[in-house]
Amino acid sequence: MDKWTFGLTMLLVGTGGTFATLGILSLCIALLGRFFPSHLEAERPSNRNH
Amino acid sequence: MWESVATGLAGLTSGVAYLFSEGLPNVVMMAVGSLLIYLGVRKGVEPLLLVPIGFGCFLVNIPLSDLMESGGLLRTLYQMGIANELFPLLIFVGIGAMTDFTPLLANPKILLLGAAGQTGIFLTLFLALALGFSELEAVSIGIIGACDGPTAIYVTSQYAPQLLGAVSVAAYSYMSLVPIIQPPIMRLFTTSRERTIRMQIARGKVSARTRLLFPLVATCITGLIAPKGLPLMGTIMLGNFMKECGAVARLVNASQNEIANVVTLFLGLAIGGTMEGHAFLKPQTLAIFGLGFVAICVDTAAGILLGKLFCFLSGGKINPLIGAAGISAYPMAARVVQIQGQRYDKKNYLLMHAMGANTGGQIGSVMAASVMLSVLKGMGLI
Numbered sequence: 001m002d003k004w005t006f007g008l009t010m011l012l013v014g015t016g017g018t019f020a021t022l023g024i025l026s027l028c029i030a031l032l033g034r035f036f037p038s039h040l041e042a043e044r045p046s047n048r049n050h
Numbered sequence: 051m052w053e054s055v056a057t058g059l060a061g062l063t064s065g066v067a068y069l070f071s072e073g074l075p076n077v078v079m080m081a082v083g084s085l086l087i088y089l090g091v092r093k094g095v096e097p098l099l100l101v102p103i104g105f106g107c108f109l110v111n112i113p114l115s116d117l118m119e120s121g122g123l124l125r126t127l128y129q130m131g132i133a134n135e136l137f138p139l140l141i142f143v144g145i146g147a148m149t150d151f152t153p154l155l156a157n158p159k160i161l162l163l164g165a166a167g168q169t170g171i172f173l174t175l176f177l178a179l180a181l182g183f184s185e186l187e188a189v190s191i192g193i194i195g196a197c198d199g200p201t202a203i204y205v206t207s208q209y210a211p212q213l214l215g216a217v218s219v220a221a222y223s224y225m226s227l228v229p230i231i232q233p234p235i236m237r238l239f240t241t242s243r244e245r246t247i248r249m250q251i252a253r254g255k256v257s258a259r260t261r262l263l264f265p266l267v268a269t270c271i272t273g274l275i276a277p278k279g280l281p282l283m284g285t286i287m288l289g290n291f292m293k294e295c296g297a298v299a300r301l302v303n304a305s306q307n308e309i310a311n312v313v314t315l316f317l318g319l320a321i322g323g324t325m326e327g328h329a330f331l332k333p334q335t336l337a338i339f340g341l342g343f344v345a346i347c348v349d350t351a352a353g354i355l356l357g358k359l360f361c362f363l364s365g366g367k368i369n370p371l372i373g374a375a376g377i378s379a380y381p382m383a384a385r386v387v388q389i390q391g392q393r394y395d396k397k398n399y400l401l402m403h404a405m406g407a408n409t410g411g412q413i414g415s416v417m418a419a420s421v422m423l424s425v426l427k428g429m430g431l432i
Contacts, residue, residue, distance in 0.1 A: 006185050007176040010192075010425060012306070014172045015165075016267040021275050022165040022414060028267050029158035029260075036259040 068113040075327025076111040083107030083322065086219070095226040098311075099318050103219065106322015117323060124323030127316050132207045132214070137317040138200035139285045144310030145200070145412070146265070146289020147302045149380070153406035155256045155264060155416065156414075159360075160372065160403070161432045164410025166356035167376025168418035170195035170348035174341050181337055185431060186210050189422060191338055193346025194221045196415035197228070199377035203321070204282060205419055207432065216335045220342035222239035225379045231343070232350050234384050238372050239354040244361060246395040247369040249403050258294075263289040274419055278427050279420020286416060353407070369400055375407040379416035384408040 003008075070336075071074065077232040086104030090097035095366060110118050131137035157317035175192030190210035193202045194217055202221040224231065246282045273280040289305050292298045324330075359372025371391055375383040384404035391400040414424060426432045 003179045003185065004431070005181045007188070008432075009429070010175055010189070010422065013173045013425050014175075014418065014422050015169060015423065017276070018161065018164045018414065019270060019416045020170055021421065022161050022410070025268055025271055025413070026158040026161040028271060029155055029161070029264060032260045032263055032267065033155065033158070033256065036257045036263070036422075037118050038257040038260075039254055 052339035064244040079111040081325040102318025103322040104317040107325040127320040138204040140313045142285035143289040144305045146286040147305040154409045161410040162408040163376035164414030167353040167411045169352035170345035174345035194342035198415040216338045218321045228379045235350045276420035276424040282416045376411045378411045
């Protein structure tokens with residue numbers, strides 16, 4: 001593989017892969033927020049000792 | 051007898067003799083080491099790193115000291131924690147333990163700003179190839195654009211150890227220069243109306259369970275997609291999980307303080323040890339600094355441009371300036387956004403949103419490195 005093919009592959013797959021992974025992670029965070037909303041915790045008093 | 055005295059004196063003067071015969075690069079690098087120490091001590095530029103790096107640089111350039119030879123102090127530190135990537139990973143545990151991801155979790159879509167803030171890595175890699183660097187050297191130079199010292203050290207120590215000194219110093223120098231580099235780019239790419247957009251504050255929207263589960267979910271997803279970067283993401287998320295679980299306060303405290311401090315000292319000294327004059331003073335070192343600068347400028351511009359897109363899609367509710375915080379220089383980039391925002395509207399508080407983008411940038415930089423390493427592995431280059 002020549003240098004330019006390598007560079008272009010890294011540019012496309014690297015940028016695309018980073019965006020795609022962080023996009024998926026962002027969706028998962030949004031789902032976590034849906035499954036565990038903060039207002040439910042506020043209603044249930046915490047019994048954890050610190 | 052006199053012959054023996056002369057031999058003994060020669061032993062005492064050999065260092066000075068070397069300095070005058072072939073020691074010019076060492077003298078220059080001792081000056082560079084002194085400059086790094088000065089910047090750290092007097093100007094407050096990343097002192098925790100620049101002081102040990104500068105001192106290590108100073109030590110290794112004193113002729114005939116053997117500190118970087120087998121068994122020498124700096125070589126031992128290098129082998130202990132850089133050659134095997136241990137030190138940057140231990141620092142990541144501390145970073146994870148110090149980072150509060152709540153602003154990001156409250157507004158997860160701004161994680162994408164952290165992805166845009168890594169664009170410079172890949173463009174710079176391309177430029178480095180054009181300047182004649184090898185593939186793995188180009189990867190290591192591009193990673194300066196992550197604006198993330200430990201990540202840059204982790205990647206470079208594995209794939210281009212001969213560039214470690216230059217890449218590390220460039221990465222840490224540019225991180226500290228973010229308040230100077232970013233504002234002109236922020237002004238160039240935004241209109242005065244965009245800079246004055248006020249964003250709603252999202253407080254108290256994240257549950258403790260979300261904060262607790264986030265490190266596990268992030269480790270799992272990113273590890274499955276880019277397993278070569280799992281040591282990086284795994285350690286930062288370990289630190290964060292320990293912080294959020296609330297059960298291991300002593301470990302969190304140690305990660306944030308003792309471990310991070312000791313490792314930072316060792317890491318800095320060992321990096322300084324790689325800056326021996328004859329090996330460091332080459333045109334390619336200047337090229338690395340130039341490319342690192344380009345990388346950070348491109349990162350900033352890309353973050354702002356994505357911020358503008360978000361602004362457009364949200365009907366003007368997102369201030370594009372927060373895109374500039376999508377790099378990993380935490381929390382400096384977020385502070386720069388806050389200062390720039392208030393420069394145009396004194397009652398505009400962008401800090402929490404910028405912090406979200408900035409923590410996204412931390413994850414983004416690690417993710418970009420992980421993706422890059424996994425792609426390299428897929429190509430069979432590592």
